[in-house]
Amino acid sequence: MRALTWHGKKDIRCDTVPDPIIEHPRDAIVKVTSCAICGSDLHLFDGFMPGMKSGDIMGHEFMGEVVDVGKENSALKVGDRVVVPFTIICGECDQCKRGNFSVCERTNRNREDADKLFGHTTAGLFGYTHLTGGYPGGQAELVRVPFADKTHVKIPDGLSDEQVLFLGDIFPTGWQAAVQCDIEPTDTVAIWGAGPVGQMAIRSAVLLGARQVVAIDWVPERLEMARAGGAIPINFKEESVLDRLADLTHGKGPEKCIDAVGMESHVTRSFDAIYDRAKQAVMLETDRPHVLREMIYVCRPAGVLSVPGVYGGLIDKIPFGASMNKGLTWRMGQTHVNRWTDDLLRRIQDGQIDPSFVITHTVALENGPSMYKTFRDKEDGCIKVVLKP
Template sequence: MKAITWHGKMDMRCESVPDPKIEQPRDCIIRVTSCAICGSDLHLMDGIMPTMKSGDVVGHETMGEVVEVGPECRNLKVGDRVVVPFTISCGECFFCTRGYYSGCERSNPNFEMAREMWGNSPAALFGYSHMLGGIPGGQAEYLRVPYADVGPIKVPSHITDEQALFLSDIFPTGYMAADFCDIKGGETIAIWGCGPVGQFAIRSAILLGAERVIAIDDVPERLEMAKQAGAETLNFREEDIYDAIMQRTHGRGADACIDAVGTEPSPTSSLMAAVDRVKVATFMGTDQPHVLRQAIHCCRNFGTVSIVGVYGGFLDKVPLGSAINRGITFKMAQTPVQRYMPLLLERIERGEIDPSFVITHRGSLEDAPGLYNTFRDKKDGCIKVILRP
């Protein structure tokens, strides 16, 4: 079959790889009908995520048609149309039974590698390094889904691929970011990053009852999409974000701040951001927490900072003193997608949101290497890419 494979920094290829096979009784195989390039995939392309190996199949936003099921996967049958969550979860361990599927204790066969870096292992992920399982990803013609009796959700025939696909990752992640803000109604929510996850966080915060959403980015197309959703927008190249948020909140700060950027913020004129980039380039640091610092400072006393942007290692000069003295609550997670999928599918079916709004570019697997570059460089107004194998 054809698949997108990683061969080192800035080297993504479409090439032939072996077809997947049933390996465990709870597996299924799907024929991929739609998949997507995620912002997290750019971390692989940029060589940031360790333990990748040449030839690894990438991709973790996938849906398709079931073509084979293992003998213990009794809830699915051949012909079912499903979306696959990017988190691989057993459904039976301490964390899964409590709804924390992304903390699954059983799904990562390489859990010791993750423990060495993080102190313990989260769930395995599709197509996202050997530290997180080494499970081939879904930017391919076919995908093996472990624990398929727990993960995939069936999609009704009247919901299109483009409406359903993002249940695999970015819609639940953006929704979780807003859910973490404990919105009761009337709040001001500030969101850093108007990429795909940020766009879903904006719409989710509004769905949950936020009175004002302030969206921060520097890409005109992203800011325009945020504005169309009802957000106020700030361009960090044109305004001092701290001053602007304080002015708009009468000096109090936002009720909650969402970091939907993570470790690779856009270059800014900030001295601290420049220092971050130098430290990473000289191997004196692993992540660039400029956005997180700003979110902490812009959050009101006893507010919440919600973190869904990807960080991989250790952060430098995070203002913990500010957070402690002002009673800031931090909420963060790799998204337990299975927890949110049924709820969000219902919202799609009720017409409350059409997730296809975020798509700007479409292509085939053969187009994917070029579209990776387009997405990374934000060319041609690119916000989200879907692929049709």
């Protein structure tokens, strides 16, 4: 089969690789009909995440048709149409029973390495380093889905791939980011980053009844999409984020702040951004946390910081004293996808939201390597890429 594979920093190739097979009775094999490039994939493309090996298959946002099932998998049958969440879940451990699916205790087959790095393992993830299990990803013609009797979302007839594909990652990620804010009708919700996750967080905050939603970015196409979704845009290259947020909140600051950027903040003009890039260059820091610093500073006392953006390692110069003394609540983590998918699928069916709005580019799988650069560099108005194997 054909698949997009990692061969080092900024080196993604479309290679011929062996077809997957059933390895465990709970497995399924899915023929991929649509997959996507996620902002988190760019952290691998840019070489910021440890644990990748040459030839690893990329991708964790995909869906398709079941073409084979293990003998103990009674939840699926050949021909079922499914979205596959990026978090692999057993459905049986203590964390899964609590709905904390992204920290499933059983699905990371390299859990000893994760335990050493993080203190305790995360769930296994598709296409996302050997620290999370080294599972082949979904930017491929076929995927083996382990624990497939639990790791799936069945899709009913009448919905296109484009409407439901993002149930596997960015839609529940944006939704969880907003839910973690405990939004009240009087709240201003400020969202840093108007990429795909930020766009979903914007619409989620609107659906959850925020008084006003503010989107902070610098790419015109992203800001216009945010405006269309009900947000007030702030272009941080043209105006002061601090001054504009003060104006919008009568000097009090937003009650809720969402970091949809993560470890690769692209701000360049501030001193702290220069500091972060210098420390990265000499391997004294792994992530660029400008957004976290800014959120701590502007958030209203007793507010909430929600962090769906991925961080991979060590950050520096975080004003934690300000966070503590302002009484800020931090909520973060990889997405508990299956906690939200039933509700979100219903909202799609009811017409409350059509997540396909975020798609700007649809190309064949073979064109994936070039689209990584287009997406990373925000060229050609690119906001979200869908690949068709």
